[in-house]
Amino acid sequence: MTTYPVFEAIKSSANLDKLVTQYYLVNPTASFQSRLEKAHEILHAVSKQFLIPISHIKVTGSAHLGYSFVKRRQFIEKQSDLDLAIIDMQFYNFFFERNLEETRQYSRRDKFGYSFIGCQKVYNLDMYKEWLAKGIIHEKYLPTTDYANSFKFFFNELSVNHSDTFKSISACIYSSEQTFKLKQISSIHRWRSSLPKDKK
Numbered sequence: 001m002t003t004y005p006v007f008e009a010i011k012s013s014a015n016l017d018k019l020v021t022q023y024y025l026v027n028p029t030a031s032f033q034s035r036l037e038k039a040h041e042i043l044h045a046v047s048k049q050f051l052i053p054i055s056h057i058k059v060t061g062s063a064h065l066g067y068s069f070v071k072r073r074q075f076i077e078k079q080s081d082l083d084l085a086i087i088d089m090q091f092y093n094f095f096f097e098r099n100l101e102e103t104r105q106y107s108r109r110d111k112f113g114y115s116f117i118g119c120q121k122v123y124n125l126d127m128y129k130e131w132l133a134k135g136i137i138h139e140k141y142l143p144t145t146d147y148a149n150s151f152k153f154f155f156n157e158l159s160v161n162h163s164d165t166f167k168s169i170s171a172c173i174y175s176s177e178q179t180f181k182l183k184q185i186s187s188i189h190r191w192r193s194s195l196p197k198d199k200k
Contacts, residue, residue, distance in 0.1 A: 007067065010188055011195070020184045025177070029059045030066040031075055031082070035165065042162060046084065046171065049154055056088040058180065063166070069191040077165055084171035085180055092175045095137055095147070099128075102145035111143040131172075135179030139170050 013019040032039035047054045061083040062068035062075035073080075086092075103111045112125035124141040131138040139155070142148040159168040174180040 010069070011192065016185045016188055017181060020181045020188075023065065024058065024060065024181070024184050027064075029064045031063040031077075031080075031165075032059070038162065038165060042082070042158065042169065045158060046086070050086070050091055052086060052088045052091050056086060056091075057171075058085040058087060059083065060085050060184070070187050072191070078163070079167055082162070082166040082169040084169065085174055086171050087174045087177055087180050089175055092135075092137060092173050095151075095173055096132070098147040099137075099143055099145060102147065103143050108143075111145055112141075113144065115140060134183065135175035136183060137173040139172055 009019060009023070029039065043054045043057050046052075046057055058064075059082065061070065062073065062080050063082045065075075067074050068080075100106070102108075106112075106125060106129075109125060112123065112128065115122055115124055115127065124143070128138065128141040128143070131141065139152070142152065155168075155170050159166065159170075162169060174183070
């Protein structure tokens with residue numbers, strides 16, 4: 001099994017709050033270390049587009065750690081995604097209110113389509129609300145409204161512009177640093193529970 005600097009720590013750490021702070025909020029992004037100009041270009045574009053500080057934009061998944069514990073594979077240039085986390089209460093509230101207004105408090109159910117989780121078909125409104133309850137606006141389950149569409153269009157364009165490095169670029173919005181940390185802790189718990197007993 002391929003190992004990474006964070007691998008053993010995540011398997012054995014009893015203090016996941018501290019570990020997530022160290023590896024996700026303090027530790028530098030693995031895929032940016034030899035691509036600082038590209039990192040600046042991407043993060044600056046997001047910051048400028050949504051009027052948020054660059055420091056409020058974090059990277060998750062294999063692009064950050066070098067290994068994805070959700071997809072269970074290492075970062076591979078041009079084949080792996082760049083998953084961003086916008087951790088900004090003001091932008092979270094703004095986006096939340098725009099979605100609420102443009103869907104008429106979710107009464108416009110036609111604004112939400114369907115997605116698949118594995119082979120299971122799910123209603124995007126149900127999934128949107130489920131993630132919202134965790135303090136996260138998930139890009140995968142956004143409604144087809146003017147602002148949400150412009151948000152998705154921006155990241156589609158960004159993905160095309162940087163397809164030489166990343167398969168796609170997307171972002172979820174977090175209400176706070178704590179909701180971001182809880183999401184990473186949840187992913188670690190799921191990964192740990194999937195390990196054979198002799199690997200835990």
